[in-house]
Amino acid sequence: MYEFEFETPATVADAVAALQGDEAQALGGGQTLLPTMKQRLASPSRLVSLSGIAEMSGVSADAGTVSIGGATTHGAVAAGAGAYPALADLAGHIGDPAVRNRGTIGGSLANNDPSADYPAAALASGATIVTNAREIAADDFFDGMFGTALNEGEIITRVNFPVPEAANYQKFLQPASRFALVGVFVARTSDGVRVAVTGASETGVHRWSEAEAALSANFSASALEGLAVDADGMISDLHGSGAYRAHLVAVLTKRAVMAAG
Amino acid sequence: MSKIHVTTSVNGDAVEFLCDPRETLLDVLRDRLGLTGAKEGCGTGDCGACTITLDGRVVCSCLVLGAEAEGREVGTIEGIANGEELHPLQRKFIEHAALQCGICTPGILVATKALLEKNPDPTETEVRYWLAGNLCRCTGYDKIIRAVMDTAAELRSESKELS
Numbered sequence: 001m002y003e004f005e006f007e008t009p010a011t012v013a014d015a016v017a018a019l020q021g022d023e024a025q026a027l028g029g030g031q032t033l034l035p036t037m038k039q040r041l042a043s044p045s046r047l048v049s050l051s052g053i054a055e056m057s058g059v060s061a062d063a064g065t066v067s068i069g070g071a072t073t074h075g076a077v078a079a080g081a082g083a084y085p086a087l088a089d090l091a092g093h094i095g096d097p098a099v100r101n102r103g104t105i106g107g108s109l110a111n112n113d114p115s116a117d118y119p120a121a122a123l124a125s126g127a128t129i130v131t132n133a134r135e136i137a138a139d140d141f142f143d144g145m146f147g148t149a150l151n152e153g154e155i156i157t158r159v160n161f162p163v164p165e166a167a168n169y170q171k172f173l174q175p176a177s178r179f180a181l182v183g184v185f186v187a188r189t190s191d192g193v194r195v196a197v198t199g200a201s202e203t204g205v206h207r208w209s210e211a212e213a214a215l216s217a218n219f220s221a222s223a224l225e226g227l228a229v230d231a232d233g234m235i236s237d238l239h240g241s242g243a244y245r246a247h248l249v250a251v252l253t254k255r256a257v258m259a260a261g
Numbered sequence: 262m263s264k265i266h267v268t269t270s271v272n273g274d275a276v277e278f279l280c281d282p283r284e285t286l287l288d289v290l291r292d293r294l295g296l297t298g299a300k301e302g303c304g305t306g307d308c309g310a311c312t313i314t315l316d317g318r319v320v321c322s323c324l325v326l327g328a329e330a331e332g333r334e335v336g337t338i339e340g341i342a343n344g345e346e347l348h349p350l351q352r353k354f355i356e357h358a359a360l361q362c363g364i365c366t367p368g369i370l371v372a373t374k375a376l377l378e379k380n381p382d383p384t385e386t387e388v389r390y391w392l393a394g395n396l397c398r399c400t401g402y403d404k405i406i407r408a409v410m411d412t413a414a415e416l417r418s419e420s421k422e423l424s
Contacts, residue, residue, distance in 0.1 A: 001283040002283075003282075003283065004282055004283065005282060006265060006282035006326065006328050008328075008331070030324050030325065030326070030329075031306055031324055034285075034306075034324045034326070035304075035305035035306060035324065038304060038305065039305075047282070049329065051329070075318065095393075095394070096309075096393040096394025096395075097318075097319050097372070097375075097391060097393075097394060098306065098309065098312060098319050098320050098321045098324075098372075098394045099306065099321075099394065101315070101318040101319060101320050102320050102321075102324065102325065177307075178393060
């Protein structure tokens with residue numbers, strides 16, 4: 001790692017102040033950022049830890065919304081988000097226990113890894129990403145692989161998930177990394193069905209609108225018969241070709257619908 | 262770069278140290294506190310050889326900064342045995358020959374001790390999933406799993422006798 005200063009603010013306001021300046025970087029659980037710094041692919045001159053900010057930690061449920069502080073670990077979401085079972089289940093299957101005890105929801109969403117689990121949950125649920133400056137709808141938040149609508153120094157303080165009538169997340173594990181080779185999150189609400197796909201597209205997490213239309217008319221796996229995803233633009237690597245990933249999208253969407261009931 | 266003063270507890274003992282911001286908790290444990298049980302395998306959170314507990318929860322100490330240990334409770338492999346008396350997991354690992362080169366063993370013992378404290382009666386599948394982040398290149402895992410299942414059974418029968 002290159003040299004850096006380490007700051008541990010106790011409030012969001014102090015963290016925002018500490019993040020002013022060109023080369024300051026927020027630190028969530030460090031499960032991606034610290035390896036990246038060790039590889040010298042990132043070299044912030046100041047690291048601002050968000051883990052000591054009490055107002056950014058914890059899960060609460062109220063009036064059909066589950067609200068999660070940005071610095072809440074995956075393990076705490078798995079244990080505390082029982083009001084949204086599909087979300088708690090997703091959090092409980094991220095990585096391994098050590099990752100779940102450190103990694104945070106804000107860190108995962110801000111990083112927007114194209115194979116991460118949380119972006120699919122946020123996009124399918126129509127979550128609202130709350131920052132120190134504004135509220136961003138999930139539809140406007142994700143901006144391609146590792147890209148988001150966040151400005152420099154902007155912090156995800158909270159994520160609000162409206163709880164759907166029915167929902168399920170199906171992940172086809174890449175067994176070594178435990179990231180999603182492909183993951184599909186299906187959420188049914190009174191306004192229709194949303195389907196978000198992670199791990200598949202070269203443009204990162206995205207919605208599958210044809211499946212959404214079919215499922216909004218008829219929420220059953222049979223409604224998806226004949227629907228296929230184009231293999232063009234799918235991630236292709238040693239773990240799976242683009243065609244394989246495209247195939248998995250359709251299979252996992254059906255499984256998610258069946259499991260959601 | 263000035264050093265950071267950190268006050269923490271390691272295996273129940275109050276500990277203070279000075280560290281560079283760049284030092285991981287693993288670096289601090291090994292190089293400043295002389296606790297060399299936790300190993301550095303990959304240094305990127307993939308192998309689990311550096312597994313310790315932070316406030317009772319398993320973490321990769323290579324992905325925690327030393328400065329982040331401030332005010333937390335750190336638990337390492339050195340705190341598992343009771344003096345000369347091995348922890349039942351350590352005894353069963355020897356009995357089942359659940360190790361060969363031994364690099365992964367401290368991490369696996371720390372991780373499985375945390376599992377058995379949380380879930381005294383895990384299924385084999387639960388043990389295997391719990392150890393997803395602890396790689397072993399020698400044993401093929403079977404002996405490790407058998408040792409953990411056997412320890413869990415022994416601890417359950419002991420707690421039944423006590424109650």
